[in-house]
Amino acid sequence: MTRKLDGSKLVIATHNAGKLREISALLAPFGVDCVSAGELGLPEPEETGTTFVENALLKAHAAAKAAGLPALADDSGLSVTALGGRPGVYTADWAERQWFEGEPGRDWYMAMGKVEGLLSEQGPDVDRSCWFTSVLAIAWPEGDEAIYEGRVDGTFSWPPRGTMGFGYDPVFVPQGQNVSFAQLTVAEKQAMSHRADAFEKLVADQFGDAAHG
Template identity: 45%
Template sequence: MKRIVVASGNAGKLAEFNRLLGAAGYEFVAQGELGVEDIPETGLSFVENALLKARHAAEVTGLPALADDSGLCVDALDGAPGLYSARYAGEPVHPARNIEKLLGALEGLPDDRRGASFHCTLALLRHPTDPRPLLAQGEWRGRILRAPRGNRGFGYDPVFLDPEHGLSAAELDPAVKDAASHRGKALQVLRQQLGAE
């Protein structure tokens, strides 16, 4: 199971997987390189969507498949944008418009009401009908800034403040972000699960 198809076309996610699990001998290949199309994310939870995407990629390629379903959950918005984080401002996906909509929705709220968390669920299927998928989850608590800061990362990173470092996720060094982030934490859990196999 050393070669794993990633059920995503997000270059940022692929880079994080390779940084955090590549040293363990795993090779990750984006599903698009193998001719796999995106499928509709019809699940009602991060877990359901991750399983749907991983199963589809495994069926098409015959390889083990890793899917990530993640999003930003804002306390004052009852968990929105949540499952719809990537398409919060509609289609086509446009991160800057998503950020603009989010900042508009929180306009006027004081810092103590701008709490938020990034959530990540990873699902790894060894084959399409795997009855025991490996599931790993991670969460990163912080708050939403009033304006974007930094030019690293992707998605909502420029407006997500990591309270421990006092920097936005887009200002953090990648190695620091990997240790703190929701995806980094989920990947650490997954790495432990793979080591126990």
């Protein structure tokens, strides 16, 4: 039996404004009041896990403990078939600027370029199939936890297209579409994204009948 969310306040363990917006919109119909770890001034824990599940749990437990409230963490990433599933769990690390690349921070255009560079090295006929994984973890201050996993398959497309979304969205064309995630509206992306897939499972488990009301 999974423990259920019974209060209206939930900490979203992220400092990423795009991710907070997406998660808040998905939870809004259930009267959940989302506040981010960033807004609460909580530190970002070191992501030392080697899987999406480990990292999601690590972030959720750290935020729940620090805030004394249930916390939801998402660990997600892009895996490229021809790169043996990389960048995968290191998706965000590929966007980290090195000391010689200017101010610290994340540069997603640079990260997308790294993937494209590695694919180009394999020639024009390289397999460009890829997928996004999203693992959602809920943790309670007392140590309880729940895990939900989602996935969406697509193609790595170059050059980047669109200004919506965040991260690798401009180069990800979902199966059956001819536009990138960054060219879709929030509602269109939510209808098919990896995070939406994981959320569907979370909502069915956590909110049950309310999800169908």
